[in-house]
Amino acid sequence: MSHTAHIPSHRKPRRSAPKTALRAGVAGGVLSTIAVAGAAGPAQAEPVTRTIEMPTITDGLSTAVAASAQATEQVAQDLRTQAQQDEAATSAAKAAKKAKAEAVRKAEAKKKAEAAAKAKAEAALRASRTQARTTLSAPTGGSPASTAVATSSSSSSSSSSSATGSAASVVSFVKAQVGDAYVSGGTGPNSWDCSGLVQAAFRTVGVDLPRISQAQSTAGTQVSLSNLQPGDILYWGGAGSAYHVAVYVGGGEFVGAQNSSTGVVQRSLSYDPPSGAVRVL
Template identity: 80%
Template sequence: MSHTAHIPSHRKPRQRASKSALRAGVAGGFLSTIAVAGAAGPAQAEPVTQTIEMPTITDGLSTAVAASAQATQQVALDLETQASEDAAAEKASKAAKKAHAEAVRKAEAKKKAEAAAKAEAEAEERAERASRTSERTTLSASSGSSDSGSSASAPSSSSNSSNVSGSAASIVAFAKAQVGDAYVSGGTGPNAWDCSGLVQAAYRTAGIDLPRVSQSQSTAGTQVSLDNLQPGDILYWGGAGSAYHVAIYVGGGEFVGAQNSSTGTVQRSMDYDRPTGAVRVL
């Protein structure tokens, strides 16, 4: 019997075959996984060399922004225009109302003035009729003495037209026949006159052509004193050569003239509106 036969062996017991197979399988699988990973690794790490063009986000953006800005500006202009039109309309409306109120006020004032002028003209007409009636009564009661004897201070001024003859009588008769006719600026008859138109027409009946306007008529003859008047003399208001009104002296201290649109053609006393001077054409 061997000397070492009883010495126990220190080697590890042999593993069972099943466990060895299992470990071999796991190890093989692990190594396979590593191999696969190693094989795949270089392929994934390879750099990408292909360039992909992405659509530009700003394509068309500037056009859209410009269109939007233009639309906004147009809206602002439209609003501004509308505001201006509204303001102008309001201003025009206020002006129209103011003008209407002013027109109404002027119309009322004119109406009142015309009524007052009419009342004044009627009062003057009544006074004038009363004066003529009184004059006729006085003349009827007179002794028929000459006018020069009836007034020592102004014999010629008191001359009565009933004693006038010839051209002067024709002029005076025509002037008196127009009393009551209307006054119209530029009027030359037969039913409407201005002052110089009446004087010119009256003198035409005597075959005398006078200038058309009062300025020229006031220098058409010889200047005479207002204290030495004769029927048919031309009376004027204003300066000789710059007169603004003329009339015809008809005797008895009265004149006939186309005065104004309110009174028309009237016969009045010289005291009503004292003339500046007189001129004698006959």
């Protein structure tokens, strides 16, 4: 064989440097290629390229971001709602406190006004009685009222012991209250005003009189002061507009709840001459 004959080479063939290209999907749909080159061998050989398609993660990421944003918004909404509720509760508490203070102020003002009106009415009543007494007891040559009282005082001393039946019960009741206190609006059992005492006395015998002096002064038959009987109702002022009442007990005397200074007293007709009288029994 010729020395020039072709002898197969025992050299190992060169290996081409493989390259693997990874085409991966990234956020936003942009594809990038990653080339991995072999560590050995020259670069003249034709590279072998493989392309791997990687799934994109945009959809899953967007869903997660959206869910997180929704949760954040819900928390914010809950916080706003709670803040509004707290503010409303605070406003309601302030309004309730203000309303309570206003109610207390009005109640105190009303109480003071009622006390002032009561004091004014009592002062007016005392002034009216004083004026009436001054007029009735003035020396005018013998007024009809003074003459009637004097006549009644002299002629009724014998009738004091003649009270019987219901009249005797009325007289006994009012005499038993002598010494009790006078209180405006009082109806017993230990304090009275004038009409309250008269009403209670007649109630013991089953007679239901009106509550106030004006009505009591017209509750029965008008009688002359010169013809009084025990149990008659005496009044001061006009019939139907009387400002004071008492019960005639005979002997020229009456029992009545006079005022806060004297209370319930038994007095002579001349002490405070009445204007008129009515007979109920």
